[in-house]
Amino acid sequence: MELKDFNIPFTGLKEGKHQFEYQIDNSFFKLFDFDEFNETAIKATLEFHKKATMLELTFNAIGTVNVNCDLTNEPYEQPIESNLDLIVQFGNEYNDENEEILIVTHGEYEINVAQYIYEMIVLAMPSKRIHPGIEDGTLESEILEKLEELQPGTGKKETEEETDPRWNTLKKLLTDNK
Template sequence: MKQKEFNIPFSGLKQGKHHFNYQIDNTFFDSFGYDEFNAADVNLDVVLYKSSTMLELDLEASGTVNVNCDITSEPYEQPIDGELHLVVKFGEEFNDEDDEILILPHGEHQLNIAQYVYEMLVLAVPQKRIHPGIEDGTLQSEVLDRLNELRPKEKRTDKEENDPRWDELKKLLTDK
């Protein structure tokens, strides 16, 4: 089983609230064969509510992952935050088809949350990774310089001039 330190042995716990804390670095993502991050520094807090019939887990993560910018390939620190609420019930057999409800077989005494943590953190990273230095103009990069050179130079100066092809369509809007 992946990441034994993410096993939560719930059978010995009293009913009520229990706290767990994890520090996640890149070895965690490496164990899943995920190599999109250059580095990771994420703090994960887990609160487990144990009742006689079920478990509820609240996972909260925050930290940074070092990723390469999609535009310039420059590495940068991307802040990430993630939250997940998971309900664990007991049944005849293991079932994790529902994203928010996990069914463990009766008699099970521990729960591994590594897969849930992995998915939550990977999904917390924006689809498009853009170095903050691009937005504020502080990033000096050959790639950016080259992109600026290739940017179209001409700009439409007369915004009032209409394209005659659109005029006929605009008439349709007023001919009601």
């Protein structure tokens, strides 16, 4: 897989809607030096609507990404479903500062959509990756057991004697001022 596989030569396309499909795997993410996914199986589709003065692109991605849990480091399948809309307009100079509008120069004849597919998939990942077995209690892991064991406040409440004696002096100052 190469970046040029994601070039769409729009000058040769008739006005109207066109469909493009891409099977995304780990080789795609290697193009971007991104190695956080163990395995990737995503189908990305692009509805490419060519109009007289602009292009409307609608990206969709659905599939799974195998990643390691942030808590236990256990691998699991993270479902991915995402979409992205992009309008391509023609102007005097290239401008990609707006995330929803891309301006390409009038002489341009093709557009590479790889960066948009990459961003759509990476941004669809949850910020905290938690194995579904943790949430439903089915995951058995040594790391998870150790985390539960070391969790603060596991039933034992602090009593007055366990409090640092220096706090008592501070509490006395509070009560003396009233």
